[in-house]
Amino acid sequence: MRTVLVAYAIVWAVIFAYLVAQYMRISKLEREIQNIRDVLSRKEN
Amino acid sequence: MIDLKRKTLDYLLYGLLFFGMLLSLFLIFEYAPPAVNPTNNQPWYEQKIFYFHVASAWTGFLAFFIVAVASVIFLRKESRVADLVAQVSAEIGIMFTTLTLITGPLWAKSFWGKYWDWSEPRLVTALILWFLYIGYLILRQSVGEDFRRARFAAVFGIIAFLDVPIVFLSVRWYRASHPPLLIFEPGGLDPSMKLAFFFTLFIFTLLYVVLLRNGLRIRLLKDELNRMKEVI
Numbered sequence A: 001m002r003t004v005l006v007a008y009a010i011v012w013a014v015i016f017a018y019l020v021a022q023y024m025r026i027s028k029l030e031r032e033i034q035n036i037r038d039v040l041s042r043k044e045n
Numbered sequence B: 001m002i003d004l005k006r007k008t009l010d011y012l013l014y015g016l017l018f019f020g021m022l023l024s025l026f027l028i029f030e031y032a033p034p035a036v037n038p039t040n041n042q043p044w045y046e047q048k049i050f051y052f053h054v055a056s057a058w059t060g061f062l063a064f065f066i067v068a069v070a071s072v073i074f075l076r077k078e079s080r081v082a083d084l085v086a087q088v089s090a091e092i093g094i095m096f097t098t099l100t101l102i103t104g105p106l107w108a109k110s111f112w113g114k115y116w117d118w119s120e121p122r123l124v125t126a127l128i129l130w131f132l133y134i135g136y137l138i139l140r141q142s143v144g145e146d147f148r149r150a151r152f153a154a155v156f157g158i159i160a161f162l163d164v165p166i167v168f169l170s171v172r173w174y175r176a177s178h179p180p181l182l183i184f185e186p187g188g189l190d191p192s193m194k195l196a197f198f199f200t201l202f203i204f205t206l207l208y209v210v211l212l213r214n215g216l217r218i219r220l221l222k223d224e225l226n227r228m229k230e231v232i
Helices: A002-044 B002-031 B045-077 B080-112 B121-141 B146-161 B163-173 B191-231
Strands: none
Touching: A002 B002, A002 B045, A002 B191, B002 B045, B002 B191, B045 B080, B045 B121, B045 B146, B045 B163, B045 B191, B080 B121, B080 B146, B080 B191, B121 B146, B121 B163, B146 B163
């Protein structure tokens, strides 16, 4: 049973790590977009 | 304000998933008793794979259903978001079907004594389903005009979904060793197993929603970034 439990825990850990990676990617893209918006508004001013 | 609400929802969903995953492990391994192996009447610990296996299969089916629905919406309204939802959902569906195809043979080995049986209709139709959606993603990556490719993919996504009910009903239509899902019938799961099963099903469904939401956001943000780079 322990083998099945460890396998379960590893799969959950990998999935959660993937979710965190997705979150970090979203944050990075949002920052990039915000930076470009800032540059564009400075240009306009 | 919208950003703050979105972040709060993100933290809430991630927290719910994290603790839900832990609780699901507890329910499966501590709360629910092991089933009895019908071949030797001994506790059957490998049966615990069942919770993960069925939940993965369910989530895969749900993902492919969303592909079909989003494809219909795309064909009717030519909506870019619907096209993206179909693409992201297909990727998630393949991930969960891969998990089903890995956990199934592990469970089968403890029951049938072999990993795979080509005469089992559910195994074969599930493998065909996996290949169909791999084909769907290859079609989406192929060269050609974006809109035309998306239309082809949408039609393919709707047709491929026809295999889902076939996978589900195959064990009822043909003589098969693969057990049908007997949740509510007499002799099915006992109440503690039912709780572990439905909770795991809920957590997998929530996981699907979060993966879809994240995948869609990443693609929409990439679209926006590309548009802004073109302006600059």
